[in-house]
Amino acid sequence: MNSQVPVTIVMIEDDEGHARLIERNIRRSGINNEIVPFSSGRPALDYFIGGAGKCGLEKGKGYLVLLDLNLPDMSGVDILRRLKETSQTERIPVVVLTTTDDKTEIQRCYDLGCNVYVTKPVNYENFAEAIRQLGLFFTVVKVPEVG
């Protein structure tokens, strides 16, 4: 990943096991960036666009979001919409990583400004492979700084 701008990966994933597996496989592809995990939607939104004191975004840093659509407190689609509606977060790349492969759901996410949509393979080998490739993709992608 861009060496000049430190990029933080924000992972919004309710299943801790999945989160752990994703993190491990990303690390295996040589990504050493900071990973901030959230297991529900509300704290994640607070982190991005929360009021004073809650916002965790730092100026000059780059962010990348790994978003699961099935969350306990709110839909990942809503989080996506909020991120893309808010000026300070609209340029942050969002990778939707979820089990749903419903056509309309995929279309909806792209319509809302999702940058990449990846379906989690059920088979673990494929799952691990997909995450590792995603990690490799992260090493080459350019991420804008937060202004």
Next chain:
Amino acid sequence: MIRKGYRAPSQLVLVLAGFAVVLAAAVASVWLIRQSQDTNDRLTQALTVTNLIATMRADLRRAESGQRGFLLTGKAAYLNDYNTTRGRLLPELDKLAHLAGSEAAAETRAGALRSLIEAKLAELGKTIDLELTNRHQEALALVATDEGLALTQQIVENLEQILAEESATVDAARRSSDRTDVALFAVNLAGVVLISALAYGAFLLFQRNTRQIQASEREVRALNAELEARVAERTADLEDANAEIQRYAYVVTHDLRSPLVNIMGFTSELEALRESLFRQPAPAEAQGPPASEEDRRLVELRGDFDEAIHFIKTSIAKMDGLINAILKLSRAGRRELAVRRIDLNDLVEVIAADFRHRLKESGAELVIGELPTITSDRMALEQIISNLIDNAVKYLRRDVPGRISVKAEETPTSHRISIADNGRGIDPKDRERVFELFRRAGPQDRPGEGIGLAHARGLARRIGGALGVADNPGGGTVFTLTLSKLWMARQSASSKSASAAKGAAA
């Protein structure tokens, strides 16, 4: 209805009463007309009698005046006149007697009149005879006796009496005729009034019946509408329930998948740790017994570990297969149908081509009969039919040459496509079970997950059909796919309206 039992006889009574009135009026009219005819006859007779009497009086006077003229002048012209008229009197009397009838009084009177007239004619004849034999004075003397005059007066009186009686009869007949006319009029008027009353009653009855029939019709229509509404409601409920089950299956499988990914993932992670956990034994292990107690324990532990991992992984794979199967079914349930005209001959031909190799291998034959062209979803039909043929091929008996046939039959409401085989058959108690998910029948010696028939039945339902199984009479099994024509008609109607809407929008 109780009223119906009471209504029917009253209608019949009305009709019978109508007939009775018409009959009575007709009989009365006929009788009265006959009466009136009798009266008329009597009137005619009376007139004839009156005329006859007038003629007789005139003839009597002429005969008398002819006699007197001859006596006075002796001219033959008077004698001629006398002769013609005197000859007419007796026949006229006969006619009168005949007309008067055979009653005793009339006969007596006729007899009296006859003797008077005969006496008068005799007196007249006598004077003429005396005159012809030139005994003029004797003839005049005979006239002078006034005997002839008295006879004439008596005859005239008699005739006038008859005339008076006849006129009384005529009056009576006239009165009777008037009465008959009045009665006839009254009878006919009464008939008309009665018939009108009956007709009005019938009209009221008819109106009431019509109203009742209309009310019943309305009731039936309302019931029908209600029934249709209830059916539609029930159908909607079932569709909702079905959609809910589909959603449920989808959600459940999704939610099951997440932990499964974890189980698989961490199992793989554990497996990756295996080498670090159990130190690689010394290369010597392959040749001889383990070098130390610790090494032997390590080998044992590693075996246990591998076994555990193996069972976990095969179980996961199986569970993954099941979840995928359910997911596949629920996806098939959510797939949009593409309904169009399909020639089943082509479709089955294409499927049969896929099985050609397997059929040849097992020495079986596939016979395809004449199939119809129907309206349906091609993919669903392909999956159902190929699934059924696949099963038929899979469960053929090894000891007899296999024979599979695809046939079609048309009923007024449906197309039935049957796939029959002479294979091992299905036990009657397993007939419904084979359609259940993950259930299979008979010896489990062929590969399969127990999904095919459940999937096929689900698809059949989606395309407005039903899938059933029965014994093949010659041994083996017959699966029958029944496709509803009504469903096809509805589908083509809705697709037509949809394309029309699309055309309008374009």
